[in-house]
Amino acid sequence: MRLFPQKSGSTNSTTILLYGSLVVLFLLVLTLWRSGSDQRAPVSENTKEPTANADSDRPLFVYCAAGMRKPIEEIVAAYGREYGVPIHLQYGGSNTLLGQLEVSRTGDLYLAADESYTRQAQQKGLVQERLPAAKIRPVIVVKKGNPKGVQGIADLAAGKVRYALGDPDAAAIGKKTRSLLSASGDWLAVKENATVIKPTVTDAANAVKIGSVDAAIVWDATAAQYPELIAIRDPALDRGAAIIEIAVTSFAKDPTAALHFARFVAAADKGLTSFAGCGIETVDGDRWASQPEITLFAGSVNRRAIEPAIRAFEGREGVTVNTVYNGCGILTAQMRGMYQSRQDDFPDTYLACDVYYLDTVKELFENPVNISDTDIVLTVQKGNPKNIQTLNDLTRDGVRLALGQEQQCTIGILSRRLLASQGLYEKLVQNGNIVTETPTSALLVPNVTTGAADAALAYYSDTLAEKNRLTIIPIDSPLAKAIQPFSIAKTSQYKYMGRRLFDAIAASQDDFIAAGFNWRLGDRTGPLKPEESGN
Numbered sequence: 001m002r003l004f005p006q007k008s009g010s011t012n013s014t015t016i017l018l019y020g021s022l023v024v025l026f027l028l029v030l031t032l033w034r035s036g037s038d039q040r041a042p043v044s045e046n047t048k049e050p051t052a053n054a055d056s057d058r059p060l061f062v063y064c065a066a067g068m069r070k071p072i073e074e075i076v077a078a079y080g081r082e083y084g085v086p087i088h089l090q091y092g093g094s095n096t097l098l099g100q101l102e103v104s105r106t107g108d109l110y111l112a113a114d115e116s117y118t119r120q121a122q123q124k125g126l127v128q129e130r131l132p133a134a135k136i137r138p139v140i141v142v143k144k145g146n147p148k149g150v151q152g153i154a155d156l157a158a159g160k161v162r163y164a165l166g167d168p169d170a171a172a173i174g175k176k177t178r179s180l181l182s183a184s185g186d187w188l189a190v191k192e193n194a195t196v197i198k199p200t201v202t203d204a205a206n207a208v209k210i211g212s213v214d215a216a217i218v219w220d221a222t223a224a225q226y227p228e229l230i231a232i233r234d235p236a237l238d239r240g241a242a243i244i245e246i247a248v249t250s251f252a253k254d255p256t257a258a259l260h261f262a263r264f265v266a267a268a269d270k271g272l273t274s275f276a277g278c279g280i281e282t283v284d285g286d287r288w289a290s291q292p293e294i295t296l297f298a299g300s301v302n303r304r305a306i307e308p309a310i311r312a313f314e315g316r317e318g319v320t321v322n323t324v325y326n327g328c329g330i331l332t333a334q335m336r337g338m339y340q341s342r343q344d345d346f347p348d349t350y351l352a353c354d355v356y357y358l359d360t361v362k363e364l365f366e367n368p369v370n371i372s373d374t375d376i377v378l379t380v381q382k383g384n385p386k387n388i389q390t391l392n393d394l395t396r397d398g399v400r401l402a403l404g405q406e407q408q409c410t411i412g413i414l415s416r417r418l419l420a421s422q423g424l425y426e427k428l429v430q431n432g433n434i435v436t437e438t439p440t441s442a443l444l445v446p447n448v449t450t451g452a453a454d455a456a457l458a459y460y461s462d463t464l465a466e467k468n469r470l471t472i473i474p475i476d477s478p479l480a481k482a483i484q485p486f487s488i489a490k491t492s493q494y495k496y497m498g499r500r501l502f503d504a505i506a507a508s509q510d511d512f513i514a515a516g517f518n519w520r521l522g523d524r525t526g527p528l529k530p531e532e533s534g535n
Contacts, residue, residue: 058253059086060261061106063097065113065172066200067136067222068244072111072265074274079264083290087261093171093200101126101249108252109262113172113201113219114242127247129259129500131266134244135281136219138177139231141208148214152234153181156215157189164204164216165194173201176242177217184236205229224279243283244275256318264288266496287493293320294494295345296501297335299328299353299410300440301374301459302484305515306351309508313501321501327409327440328357335361339491348492349501353410353441353459354482366495368485371505372517375460376414376480378473379448386454391419391475394455395427402444402453405437410482411444412437415457418479445470461516483520 064072069091076087090097094112098121101110110127112118113136121127140163142150148161156163166174174197181187195213198204204216205226219242223231246265252258265271267288275282286292298306303325310321324331324347331350338346350365352358358368380388386399394401404412419425428434435453438444445462447453449469459482463470474480486505488498509519 059088060108060258061088062090062109062111062246062261063101063107064089064091064111065094065097065244066091066202067113067173067219068111069202070225071221071271071274071278071280074277075265075271078270078274079261083260085257085261091200093167093174095172095175096170096199098126105251107249108254108258109246109248111244111246111265113244114176115245116175116242117172118245118247121247125250127249128255129262129503130245130247131262131496132243132245132283133266133272133285134221134275134283135241136221136244137233137241138173138180138217138237139220139223139233140215140237141205141218141223141226141229141231142215143208143211144228144230146230146232150215150232152232153184153186153190153236156193156217157186159193161214162195162212163193164196164198164207164213165191166201166204166217167197167199170199171201172242173204173217173219173222176240177237180237180240183239186236221275221278221280244280255316259317260290263292263497284495286496291318291320292494292497293322294348294492294497294501295322295324296349296351297324297326297331297347298351299331299357299484300325300442301353301411301461301482302351303442304461304465305372305512305517306505306508308511309504310501313504317497317500319497325440327404327412328353329406329408329410329412330439332357332361335364339364343491346489346491348494349486349488349498351484351486351505353484354414355485356413357410358485358487364491365487365489368487369502370483370485370520372512372520373481373483374517376411376418376457376475376482377460377463378475379445379456379458379463380454380471380473381448381451382469382471384471384473388455389473391422391424394433395424395431396433397431399433400435400452400454401428401433402436402438402447402456403434404441404444404457405439408439409441411441411457411459414479414482418457418475418477421477421479459516464516484517 079085094114094117097110098117101107101121102124110118110121118127118130122130140150150161155161165177168174168178178187181190198207201218201222205218205222207213208216208229209226220231223229246262248255248258248262266285268285270288272282272285310323314321378388403415406412406416416425419428436447441459441462444456444458445466448456449466463472486502488495492498506521512519
């Protein structure tokens with residue numbers, strides 16, 4: 001059957017052209033649809049389609065715990081005014097959002113009302129950086145005036161009133177409630193007598209607001225957003241705070257842009273003011289800077305091991321790490337002077353060559369974490385022409401020894417301690433065998449390779465670059481070892497960024513081993529915690 005009768009050659013050509021045009025149009029529409037479905041960021045029902053702007057190639061998509069709606073929308077508005085970046089928000093229960101994140105593997109950031117969810121996300125490889133913002137606790141909410149006279153958990157467990165709970169398998173408030181009340185022995189009764197289980201904390205609060213229930217367990221931060229409700233605290237619920245965290249996903253299209261927004265959310269003088277304005281207890285967040293600079297003082301021995309991690313950290317975070325390498329004696333002397341006269345110049349972080357020189361300024365730093373260690377070895381010219389086999393051989397006539405200067409670098413004080421423990425240091429001084437003392441460990445090996453000294457006590461990690469020109473002799477002593485601790489300055493205004501720098505260094509085990517260090521962190525994952533750093 002023909003749809004159109006064939007009348008002439010001219011008409012036939014027109015028909016072919018028409019069919020061809022329809023095919024081309026169909027393919028064009030299909031291509032545009034596929035392109036849009038691949039590139040278009042998801043938009044929740046609570047957001048508008050963004051418009052293009054000069055400051056952003058694409059919008060950021062944020063999975064956000066429903067109970068944080070008020071502060072996060074205020075933060076998004078402020079960020080948009082300053083940087084013109086559109087932010088798409090999708091609300092839901094923290095666990096529900098985690099499930100969506102795991103299934104879709106799309107989106108840029110995940111803000112959860114309890115750090116247990118961001119920790120799970122990190123363990124599953126779904127997020128990388130986690131930035132804490134605030135602390136919240138569960139409370140019972142009722143209408144103003146408390147018409148039912150609710151006093152605490154006991155009234156709920158006894159079934160005296162109608163009340164709502166958050167779903168433990170969907171919402172952070174439900175999970176935290178179950179955990180706390182299981183510990184107090186109240187969970188089974190409270191769960192059994194609940195009138196309704198809600199998927200989000202805002203659903204539970206709204207149920208009280210409209211009168212479908214008399215009470216609900218919600219976050220204190222959520223209660224503060226409802227002027228018609230009052231919060232009732234209970235000892236069983238007060239025992240556990242949840243930490244609100246915003247995390248950058250592992251599949252963020254532009255992690256630097258995502259981190260920029262995350263730092264804005266968690267900044268003491270930016271996003272955290274919105275949390276505080278909603279009655280939410282905030283953490284002691286970092287100071288805001290669009291392109292911040294932090295300073296790392298590092299003992300010279302660490303240079304080869306940490307430089308790749310620092311470069312990667314700078315690129316991902318969009319920050320500058322001003323790294324100062326030197327002997328730790330010199331660095332700590334500078335620190336003491338800075339602390340007395342110009343604290344603004346004081347370093348944010350310190351990676352020492354050994355715990356010895358961190359201990360000399362420990363009152364200025366938070367609790368350290370030991371990252372690695374390296375052996376102190378006897379270093380001689382290739383072939384060992386002086387036949388030096390032990391530390392005792394260093395005292396022979398004519399043996400020229402290079403040591404670190406003990407007031408300037410860690411290897412100096414550790415070498416003196418090692419030699420003194422075997423009764424050799426004074427003998428070396430009296431015999432004149434010590435021909436040079438260097439201000440940093442990096443200068444010891446060159447003294448041997450150039451023939452300026454016959455031997456040096458050096459870090460094993462410093463010998464690798466010249467291993468074809470040296471003979472390395474191990475030293476059998478527990479004192480022949482240096483341990484490298486990392487710490488964050490108490491005066492730093494970028495403590496959380498310092499912890500993320502630690503994370504970057506802690507993820508570079510292969511670089512440390514390749515540089516001649518032994519690894520001390522084991523299979524550690526996750527950020528340096530405030531309780532570990534003394535904050």
